[in-house]
Amino acid sequence: MHDPDTSSRPSGNGARWALIGTAVAVAAGAYAYVGGWLSPQRLTPDRLVDDFQQAAGDHPGFRRNHAKGVCVTGYFEGNGNATAFSTAPVFAAGRTPVVGRFAIPGGNPYAPDSSVPIRSMALRFSLANGQQWRTGMNSMPVFPVATPQAFQAQMDANRKDPETGKPDPAKLAAFFAAHPETAAFRAWAKTARPSASFVTERYYGLNAFHFIDADGARHAVRWRMVPEASDAGAAPANDNYLIGDLHRRLAQAPARWRLLVTLADPGDPTDDATRTWPANRRTIDAGVLVLEHEQPQDSGPCRDVNFDPTVLPAGIAISDDPLLAARSAVYADSHLRRTREEARVPGAASTADAGMESAR
Template identity: 65%
Template sequence: MRRALWRVGGWWRYGVIVGAPLALAAGFGYAGGWLAPGRLSAQKLVDQLQANAGVHPGYRRNHAKGVCVAGTFTGNGALQPYSRAQLFAPGVVPVVGRFAIPGGNPYAPDSSAPIRSMALRLTQANGQQWRTGMNSMPVFPVATPQAFYALLQAQQPVAGTGKPDPAKVGAFFAAHPETAAFLAWVKGAKPSSSYAVDSYWSLNAFELVDAQGAHHAVRWRMVPEATADGSAGQGEDYLAADLVQRLAAGPLRWHLRVTLADPGDPTSDATRTWPAERREIDAGTLELTATQPQDSGPCRDINYDPLVLPDGIQASDDPLLPARSAAYADSYLRRTSEEAHLPDSAMAKKEAR
């Protein structure tokens, strides 16, 4: 059904595309006092994600379908003038990551949305971690948790049809002009045939802190060495199989490109890009060498909370960051509790994925 919806035009097409990928931000909830109690919470947001995609016990409420990966990150020292984080010094740190498609349905076809995600946990020698979740789109549709929740509500499937109401989806976009940049990107976006050929953006801004304590606003992206050949994936589960095949031939690499903001560049609005002429630094190379099943691999029990940061990296004033953190935690608690109580038949089915 999801593949069929992708082919439909107009607001309906945008609604389907955004509905699944927006789970990439994993919802938004009460954190840091930025929302009044009773109005919006992480629990309400995750409940809405479940209302839209269904409940699949033991799986993440967003990016339910994915694969674990392992490798290393080699810093080259180029970012040391801007951050005192150990991982940016020359050297190698271990990485546990996960590729996924958006949405809460672990059985969705890989072509159901044009967005892929890359989540990473990098562990420094001192034990501090950097966890980051990135996505293969350069801009986010909305700027606030409230707008995201409203979009999810607009996209909730209608009873009896299993599809969102196009009028509600269209009304949301008409009332939110900040979605224009994302919708422009969506018009030309197509599902890639491989995780290996996509670039992955942080979307949110962060701050690097240097040895003197000065702060530098940044965004980053992972840029692949592999290039797309224009081919389309075959079948419903081609992404994981393609990754295994590619890694059997050798490691896959991405370059961490960090963009430095100029004064006045927005750091609290993920719907707005920064000018292309901003300075960009290649900070090092991500090298992935192996995959593991998401149900038994090391990424299974990792909550890729974007606010788990080492000394030298801090959150910006983007309100989506504490919101993502709160909802990630709620989703993690739900799936791990359910997994412990899954009947044998359900666990066998889950592990078969």
């Protein structure tokens, strides 16, 4: 699936990587820092956020990543199928309230919806016992790189040259040569196209987690949301169609996704988001996500939610994926910066940093 020409001479496909890679860099830029992983002389949370602002422009009160989005509310209807693997009450038969957010990558809240082919879904499940499960997912099946260090190298390779306004092809080629693990993402990026609807997308958790059962046994898992709708069609020729499409669809009927949880076999990687698991792994249908209403992000219930994917209820735990701790550290830093701006700029459109969710 890997085209060697893109590694040695990034022309057409290289340009496509530059476009999507830059979007992913912004969407998941928070992955690149956690204390001790990167030299503090080279990178700190503040400097990283400054880089994102430089790339997207100054938009006080908006999140630095996934700045353009919309709040959604609804519920998750568990069916009990996952209770043998996790004690989290969300998987028992019954409803759990959900607050979520759809978005596109980037720090520009006015970016055209068709500028990138990636969409994100971030969710907060509020369990009856007072605990929460937060998750950020993206419409790409793999992540480009596996470590914060590699992500920093990706950001460097995608940095725009001040003279050309584009990434340096030689730096991209060198990055590809040094990081063959990007092949799966690049193969997806070659054919990815912007969709016409949030509702018809699949959303992948990308990182591995552990379910913990009643006996304390751990089960490595990944999850994805699979839509019941499939009629997206081609993206319209205008800049702002996704939220309008969502509004029209939800006015007619709730939008629904199946939560599919895949169980790893021994030896399947849990620390590498660039590698998928074999298709024959056991998959459980854990229930259905039902989204009923959408609201503007500046006044809706998702406004102040930090969709940190390490906020987990008992029965779910993080894996050894190094990107998870990095996401949590920088989501917190970015959220703090946003709230400080909100205090200084009354009336600014305010949203919490959802990250990649990513990218959620």
